[in-house]
Amino acid sequence: MQKCDIKENPQYDALRLSLRILKKEEKPSLIEALHRAQEIFGYLPEEVLCFISNELKVPLSKIYGVVTFYHFFRTEPAAKYLINICLGTACFVKGSEKVLKALSEDLNIKVGETTADKLFTLSTARCFGCCGLAPVMMINKDVYGNLSPDKAKSIIEEYRRKENQTNG
Amino acid sequence: MTILTVLICSGAACLSSGEEAVKNKLMTLINEKNLQDEVKVIETGCMGPCQYGPLMIVYPDNSFYISLNEDKIEKIVDEHFIKGRPVKEYLWETPETRKKVEEKKIIPFFEKQLKIVLGNCGNIDPENIDEYIGTGGYEALAKVLTEMTPEEVIDVVTKSGLRGRGGAGFPTGLKWKFAREAKGDQKFVICNGDEGDPGAFMDRSVCEGDPHTVLEGMAIAGYAIGANKGYIYIRAEYPLSVKRLQLALKQAKKYGLIGKKILETDFNFDIDIRIGAGAFVCGEETALIASIEGERGQPRPRPPFPAQKGLWGKPTIINNVETLSNIRKIILNGPEWFSSVGTEKSKGTKVFALSGKVINTGLVEVPIGISLREIIFDIGGGIANGKKFKAVQIGGPSGGCVSEQNLDTPVDYESLTSLGAIMGSGGLIVLDEDNCMVDIAKFFLEFTVDESCGQCIPCRVGLKQMYNILDKITKGKGTMEDITRLEELAKVVKSTSLCALGQTAPNPVLSTLKYFRDEYYEHIKEKKCRANVCKFDEIEEKVIK
Ligand SMILES: Cc1cc2nc3c(=O)[nH]c(=O)nc-3n(C[C@H](O)[C@H](O)[C@H](O)COP(=O)(O)O)c2cc1C
Ligand code: FES
Numbered sequence: 001m002q003k004c005d006i007k008e009n010p011q012y013d014a015l016r017l018s019l020r021i022l023k024k025e026e027k028p029s030l031i032e033a034l035h036r037a038q039e040i041f042g043y044l045p046e047e048v049l050c051f052i053s054n055e056l057k058v059p060l061s062k063i064y065g066v067v068t069f070y071h072f073f074r075t076e077p078a079a080k081y082l083i084n085i086c087l088g089t090a091c092f093v094k095g096s097e098k099v100l101k102a103l104s105e106d107l108n109i110k111v112g113e114t115t116a117d118k119l120f121t122l123s124t125a126r127c128f129g130c131c132g133l134a135p136v137m138m139i140n141k142d143v144y145g146n147l148s149p150d151k152a153k154s155i156i157e158e159y160r161r162k163e164n165q166t167n168g
Numbered sequence: 169m170t171i172l173t174v175l176i177c178s179g180a181a182c183l184s185s186g187e188e189a190v191k192n193k194l195m196t197l198i199n200e201k202n203l204q205d206e207v208k209v210i211e212t213g214c215m216g217p218c219q220y221g222p223l224m225i226v227y228p229d230n231s232f233y234i235s236l237n238e239d240k241i242e243k244i245v246d247e248h249f250i251k252g253r254p255v256k257e258y259l260w261e262t263p264e265t266r267k268k269v270e271e272k273k274i275i276p277f278f279e280k281q282l283k284i285v286l287g288n289c290g291n292i293d294p295e296n297i298d299e300y301i302g303t304g305g306y307e308a309l310a311k312v313l314t315e316m317t318p319e320e321v322i323d324v325v326t327k328s329g330l331r332g333r334g335g336a337g338f339p340t341g342l343k344w345k346f347a348r349e350a351k352g353d354q355k356f357v358i359c360n361g362d363e364g365d366p367g368a369f370m371d372r373s374v375c376e377g378d379p380h381t382v383l384e385g386m387a388i389a390g391y392a393i394g395a396n397k398g399y400i401y402i403r404a405e406y407p408l409s410v411k412r413l414q415l416a417l418k419q420a421k422k423y424g425l426i427g428k429k430i431l432e433t434d435f436n437f438d439i440d441i442r443i444g445a446g447a448f449v450c451g452e453e454t455a456l457i458a459s460i461e462g463e464r465g466q467p468r469p470r471p472p473f474p475a476q477k478g479l480w481g482k483p484t485i486i487n488n489v490e491t492l493s494n495i496r497k498i499i500l501n502g503p504e505w506f507s508s509v510g511t512e513k514s515k516g517t518k519v520f521a522l523s524g525k526v527i528n529t530g531l532v533e534v535p536i537g538i539s540l541r542e543i544i545f546d547i548g549g550g551i552a553n554g555k556k557f558k559a560v561q562i563g564g565p566s567g568g569c570v571s572e573q574n575l576d577t578p579v580d581y582e583s584l585t586s587l588g589a590i591m592g593s594g595g596l597i598v599l600d601e602d603n604c605m606v607d608i609a610k611f612f613l614e615f616t617v618d619e620s621c622g623q624c625i626p627c628r629v630g631l632k633q634m635y636n637i638l639d640k641i642t643k644g645k646g647t648m649e650d651i652t653r654l655e656e657l658a659k660v661v662k663s664t665s666l667c668a669l670g671q672t673a674p675n676p677v678l679s680t681l682k683y684f685r686d687e688y689y690e691h692i693k694e695k696k697c698r699a700n701v702c703k704f705d706e707i708e709e710k711v712i713k
Pocket of ligand 1: 331332333334335336337338340360361362363364365448449450451452453454486487488489491492593667668669
């Protein structure tokens with residue numbers, strides 16, 4: 001068993017519990033385990049992968065291979081609000097790139113980056129299955145449809161405003 | 169005594185248009201005005217016309233209210249529920265005649281549709297198994313378990329002419345027969361709910377609107393091939409589908425409809441849900457199997473086909489969500505009933521996700537063989553904002569674009585393939601004069617380059633080169649030789665890639681070259697983009713890598 005650089009905290013207890021349930025299955029699924037871990041930690045840092053490797057007895061190299069293959073897994077933490085702009089076909093033909101460009105300028109970050117105040121991460125996705133409302137973006141779990149560059153900017157503004165309110 | 173039944177759509181699109189607030193308002197008002205006994209409210213899955221959400225139908229009047237908000241609800245409760253006068257100005261309006269339509273069934277969007285798969289979607293509460301059972305749910309499972317041998321089940325499915333709805337159109341009965349005949353101590357049924365084609369949301373809507381249909385179809389498939397374990401593989405991007413399927417599964421297990429000794433027979437069938445992790449190629453059946461096994465989702469060479477050697481090396485059938493959702497009706501109504509709908513070689517209906525530049529976007533189910541023109545202009549209501557139709561993209565990254573001159577072609581597997589498109593999963597994206605066809609081709613290649621698993625060289629390298637050429641053309645730097653190279657590369661990638669991702673990825677390029685060659689030439693010779701999408705003078709800084 002390799003040594004992992006883990007600082008024990010309740011998150012690991014939660015993960016341990018999830019893995020225990022998974023391990024009851026004949027063939028515990030690595031991808032399920034990674035999903036649970038990402039739900040708990042918000043992303044998949046090295047220590048967590050090391051922990052899973054020990055628990056499921058799967059080589060760390062294989063886990064890396066899997067994590068890097070799938071877009072859904074993140075190895076970097078996201079900001080408080082993860083903005084996902086859909087660049088699927090229906091959204092693309094209705095101008096989602098313009099929405100992306102507008103938000104990128106507005107937030108002054110590129111895709112994959114996080115704002116200096118750690119409030120927003122800008123990311124892209126391929127279709128949420130809400131194509132009837134294209135163009136669409138998701139902020140954490142909320143979907144916003146029928147966007148225009150201006151409408152998208154005002155939604156971000158609204159988040160900022162709420163954030164400022166709660167902070168004082 | 170219930171006097172009015174109110175169906176309110178809680179599909180994904182309506183939820184994001186504010187359905188929750190509308191429903192809460194409705195419930196508050198019903199309580200405030202003491203209407204609990206007179207008005208029954210049911211939250212359903214997708215009703216179809218997503219563009220106009222939040223949506224609500226009031227029976228027995230059949231009034232179809234669209235684009236609701238809290239104020240409108242207030243007025244509807246006062247006028248319609250209490251005084252019995254439907255609020256006309258909030259009803260669906262036909263764009264052609266600008267007339268409010270007073271009954272749902274005569275709305276043109278619904279008139280040409282035929283709902284077999286979507287029969288329950290938008291009509292029952294997907295979170296309540298009793299409502300499903302009330303529509304004849306699980307009767308087909310009971311029938312096969314008590315009255316039919318597995319061979320008879322396969323025979324009925326074969327005779328119905330049902331073909332796979334996940335893209336390739338392989339005859340379902342034949343697939344089941346192969347798996348039945350394959351030797352193995354254990355066999356598996358996998359339901360493919362990966363729906364990776366961006367612009368497609370049919371499977372999502374079925375899983376959200378009628379999850380038990382999927383479970384019942386899987387159990388029947390399990391009985392037919394001799395499997396007692398099934399997996400549903402669903403995209404991580406569809407959290408609501410996951411939630412509704414999990415709930416349905418729990419209820420079905422409680423009722424003894426899934427699990428051990430189903431309906432007190434000797435048949436055991438359990439189902440687990442597996443969540444994808446955002447890789448398009450995982451929709452391909454062998455990659456999907458690898459993903460369930462916890463590996464990188466890389467396709468494996470076929471043969472052996474999954475029916476012989478699938479999940480963990482055991483005989484496995486993989487069917488699409490929509491394919492499985494047809495099964496129970498085929499069993500109950502008989503193969504002749506099913507094959508009376510459709511064309512000679514393609515039977516039944518197909519669900520399409522209509523989006524892009526049409527007036528009515530949303531989910532539609534039509535008899536196979538209907539023309540594209542009917543779907544886009546009659547059901548879809550034509551092109552939005554008075555623009556001109558240019559093309560319709562069918563089949564996503566493996567499909568192609570169909571131009572105006574071919575709009576009267578019947579929609580079936582063979583006809584679409586002969587046009588250079590494919591039936592595919594069912595995404596129909598309408599393009600108008602503001603869309604550049606070279607840009608669209610480039611968009612799809614960017615997608616497939618990104619999603620190629622990188623195992624085989626033609627797909628990994630060939631597609632990238634094709635992309636580079638298209639990029640050059642959209643920047644006004646293309647040459648006529650580039651067109652020739654593009655076509656040569658397309659041929660090589662098509663014929664030598666390992667899996668269907670690479671084998672079909674050149675289709676969007678080939679079909680646009682076939683029907684919109686002029687536009688390519690204009691970009692090269694005149695540095696002109698008639699849709700004004702491509703910019704030739706300035707080099708735009710791209711925000712996407
Ligand atoms: C790149 C690629 C992606 C695919 N994606 C899907 C998908 O998202 N959903 C699906 O049902 N089939 C998809 N397929 C087709 C499956 O490989 C398989 O043919 C299908 O699930 C079989 O089910 P059916 O016979 O019921 O259609 C895909 C194929 C390829 C090559
Ligand atoms: S293409 Fe954007 S939600 Fe489907």
